Amino acid sequence: MEPVISIQNLRKSYGEKEVLKGISLEVYPGQVLGYIGPNGAGKSTTVKILCGLLSDYEGDISVKGVNLKTDPLKIKSMIGYVPELAELYDLLTPVEYLQFTGSLYGMSEEVCNERINRLMTAFSLQPNMDQRMDTFSKGMRQKVLISAGLIHNPDIIILDEPLSGLDANSVIIVKELISKLAREGKTIFYCSHMMDVVEKVSDRIVLIDQGRVLADGSIASLQSQYDNKSLEAIFSSLTSQGSLSETADELMRAFDN
Numbered sequence: 001m002e003p004v005i006s007i008q009n010l011r012k013s014y015g016e017k018e019v020l021k022g023i024s025l026e027v028y029p030g031q032v033l034g035y036i037g038p039n040g041a042g043k044s045t046t047v048k049i050l051c052g053l054l055s056d057y058e059g060d061i062s063v064k065g066v067n068l069k070t071d072p073l074k075i076k077s078m079i080g081y082v083p084e085l086a087e088l089y090d091l092l093t094p095v096e097y098l099q100f101t102g103s104l105y106g107m108s109e110e111v112c113n114e115r116i117n118r119l120m121t122a123f124s125l126q127p128n129m130d131q132r133m134d135t136f137s138k139g140m141r142q143k144v145l146i147s148a149g150l151i152h153n154p155d156i157i158i159l160d161e162p163l164s165g166l167d168a169n170s171v172i173i174v175k176e177l178i179s180k181l182a183r184e185g186k187t188i189f190y191c192s193h194m195m196d197v198v199e200k201v202s203d204r205i206v207l208i209d210q211g212r213v214l215a216d217g218s219i220a221s222l223q224s225q226y227d228n229k230s231l232e233a234i235f236s237s238l239t240s241q242g243s244l245s246e247t248a249d250e251l252m253r254a255f256d257n
């Protein structure tokens with residue numbers, strides 16, 4: 001089977017600092033890849049490169065056989081991206097913002113408006129459809145961001161901490177949505193450090209730290225490799241230096257006077 005996403009020996013530096021040190025991985029159709037790692041591991045940098053937002057990198061990336069360096073626009077049209085930070089045009093209403101997003105993807109007004117209605121209804125944002133987004137809570141903004149990432153019905157969906165700010169019901173809806181999209185054959189690249197969710201939605205885990213892949217496999221294969229530990233315990237044993245409880249004690253000592 002041909003990979004949908006192929007990343008070969010990806011390297012990226014910000015100034016002198018190399019933050020991706022030769023990442024290689026292939027993602028296959030219908031896979032939900034949980035891309036996990038501690039803060040600063042390089043997750044967002046990887047997906048920003050993959051989505052064509054950062055162009056100064058080394059290595060080879062192709063999406064559905066299209067090379068990212070030679071045809072970034074084609075790749076952008078195939079991908080739906082939900083970024084980590086909600087950078088929305090605050091003065092627009094969600095409908096205006098989603099219509100604008102749909103027009104960038106070349107969608108017809110009719111299909112776009114129909115889809116906006118359905119997405120807003122599913123996310124319970126119907127009452128806020130004509131409000132400017134500068135009044136929106138973090139969770140409401142996140143729902144608009146997720147809608148914008150899905151509006152053109154892309155085959156490849158890249159989610160960077162998509163659940164941040166969402167209430168419990170919305171988390172359940174989005175988790176369920178991810179599973180249903182995967183069952184439809186969409187390929188999902190899911191970045192997060194919320195292990196419980198990653199464990200539930202992903203069928204393959206890639207753990208990175210300091211710009212390198214530390215582990216890659218299904219949850220079952222990782223567990224058999226690491227004494228049947230939970231994903232959280234595997235994550236800690238591979239990425240933490242020293243005892244986490246001692247670190248918490250150290251933080252408590254910061255308040256000693």
Ligand SMILES: Nc1ncnc2c1ncn2[C@@H]1O[C@H](COP(=O)(O)OP(=O)(O)OP(=O)(O)O)[C@@H](O)[C@H]1O
Nearest residue numbers: 014019037038039040041042043044045046084193
């Ligand atoms: N624009 C930038 N300029 C300089 N350094 C950057 C920039 N963006 C990220 N970095 C650095 O690159 C490294 C990787 O950052 P990145 O945001 O990719 O990590 P992450 O795994 O997504 O982290 P988090 O889980 O905290 O979001 C970090 O050391 C970060 O400080």
